[in-house]
Amino acid sequence: MSSPSPTPPLDDGLSNAAGPPKSQRALQAGGLAAAAVLSALCYHAAMRWEPFAVWLVAASLAFLVALTSAGTARRAFYTGIAAALLTYVPHLWFLRGIFSVTAIPLWCCLALWPGFFCGTLHVVRRKAGPWAALAAAPLLWMGFEYIRSEVWLLRFTWMTPGFGLPAARMGWAFGELGVYGAGALLALAGAGGVLLKKHIGAAACLLLLPALLLLGKIPQSSPSSLRVTGVQFEEALPIQLLEGLENARLAHPDTQLFLLPEYSFSDTPPEEVLAWCRLYKTHLIAGGREYLPGEKNSQHLPAYYNMAFVIGPEGTVIHKQAKSRPIQFFDDGRPAPSQAVWNSPWGRIGICICYDQNYREVTDPLAAQGMQALVIPTLDLETWGEHQHWLSARLAATRAVEHGVPVLRLASSGYSQFIDAQGRILASGSMPGQGEIVSAVIPMASAPRMPLDHWIAPAAPYFSGLMILWALTVSFIDERRRLKAAVPPPNVVGNAP
Numbered sequence: 001m002s003s004p005s006p007t008p009p010l011d012d013g014l015s016n017a018a019g020p021p022k023s024q025r026a027l028q029a030g031g032l033a034a035a036a037v038l039s040a041l042c043y044h045a046a047m048r049w050e051p052f053a054v055w056l057v058a059a060s061l062a063f064l065v066a067l068t069s070a071g072t073a074r075r076a077f078y079t080g081i082a083a084a085l086l087t088y089v090p091h092l093w094f095l096r097g098i099f100s101v102t103a104i105p106l107w108c109c110l111a112l113w114p115g116f117f118c119g120t121l122h123v124v125r126r127k128a129g130p131w132a133a134l135a136a137a138p139l140l141w142m143g144f145e146y147i148r149s150e151v152w153l154l155r156f157t158w159m160t161p162g163f164g165l166p167a168a169r170m171g172w173a174f175g176e177l178g179v180y181g182a183g184a185l186l187a188l189a190g191a192g193g194v195l196l197k198k199h200i201g202a203a204a205c206l207l208l209l210p211a212l213l214l215l216g217k218i219p220q221s222s223p224s225s226l227r228v229t230g231v232q233f234e235e236a237l238p239i240q241l242l243e244g245l246e247n248a249r250l251a252h253p254d255t256q257l258f259l260l261p262e263y264s265f266s267d268t269p270p271e272e273v274l275a276w277c278r279l280y281k282t283h284l285i286a287g288g289r290e291y292l293p294g295e296k297n298s299q300h301l302p303a304y305y306n307m308a309f310v311i312g313p314e315g316t317v318i319h320k321q322a323k324s325r326p327i328q329f330f331d332d333g334r335p336a337p338s339q340a341v342w343n344s345p346w347g348r349i350g351i352c353i354c355y356d357q358n359y360r361e362v363t364d365p366l367a368a369q370g371m372q373a374l375v376i377p378t379l380d381l382e383t384w385g386e387h388q389h390w391l392s393a394r395l396a397a398t399r400a401v402e403h404g405v406p407v408l409r410l411a412s413s414g415y416s417q418f419i420d421a422q423g424r425i426l427a428s429g430s431m432p433g434q435g436e437i438v439s440a441v442i443p444m445a446s447a448p449r450m451p452l453d454h455w456i457a458p459a460a461p462y463f464s465g466l467m468i469l470w471a472l473t474v475s476f477i478d479e480r481r482r483l484k485a486a487v488p489p490p491n492v493v494g495n496a497p
Helices: 022-048 050-069 073-091 095-128 130-151 172-195 199-214 238-251 271-280 354-358 360-368 386-403 460-486
Strands: 225-231 257-259 283-296 302-311 317-322 342-344 347-351 373-378 407-411 417-419 425-428 437-443
Touching (some): 022 050, 050 172, 130 460, 172 386, 347 360, 417 437
Antiparallel strands (some): 302 317, 417 425
16 A cells, blocks of 8 residues: 655745646746736725725735745746836836837836845745745835835836825824835735734734824924915926016015926026016026036036026025936936025025935935925926826925925926925916916925934845845755756666676
């Protein structure tokens, strides 16, 4: 009588060199595909159903963590990329209109990071167990998120979990953790929902941890306030800008600070605009160019700084700030050599230009200088489409809540938004809204806040980098052992008697 067959071992990367049967592989592939689709659908739902956004983003990350149950790290990596593409491409389809077919490799580059997360966490889970994977997940996610948002060449921050949350609905905890800290907390919630064996513990992670981001009110203090009025314009002539400013002045005669978008001027502020500020004894912040005599850029064109000019009531430029992070692959000027807040009559005002709002490495130095409000002159071209404008506008509220300061984002073609320190929209412009006036009384903040991830997030990439190197090394060793185990031993030919 033959002995019963032993129970087949779990796939640890060493056993079952030939792989599971075809039917089992198909079933596993179907489950992974479903998890990838559900991860994307939950994120898309979070962007629209704001009251449930924290739980939907956590569910999206839970389905992403579920991909680590794939039979191999390679399979987890590829399905992680698939889930990311399903998440990113529908929202970033507008990039096709900007970059044509080269948008496709850009989408693929962005999708690599969730793939790295899934592949690395798969190895941690397989080699060290679910508790080690649960502990590693939040820091691993934060590291990859910070690399792709702030460190590597493309530096693309959109579509991260923190930016998927409606900032105005978030509480004190969101501001204290910051956008990267909030993403790490949601990654922990998602990992707990998948890796904890007890259903009650998994449910508690998915339900209670995201709710922490809603707790506590964001403190609001206003030592002073001012009326700010902006006018949306795209590629307007100086006479059109003056007409718009005059209409804004007549509509809101108590305005103390006027705003115009990025690239309002083709050069430094023209004399007509300086004279207008001098005539009405008012302040204006507007975007232009400051050329560098005798210098050329990489395209052999005159080099310049993409500059925000502050014009005072005497009709002179009293402060200026260059763009810190010019858009890659565009002729967008040279990076700012330094950053400094403007000591205005109402308090310390930080200035960042358009794309700068995406980066904490730009806004954190301004917060460290004690900014009490943040002004963001922006050029969002009408041809980029309404969805791009909607996505870009969401980031401003996140910065307001993170730093606890009002944010005044004046865009060329909408959506301009003046936001208080709690993330609430006080005034907004429509899309395209050419010549539209946006105005509100803005309460200044007493002092900015520096979120906890200001200290943790820059260190997290070192952890993620070491973990992915370890995972690659382990996978390479396992693959060598698997191949060696798959080779049959050579036949031993005995000597003839």
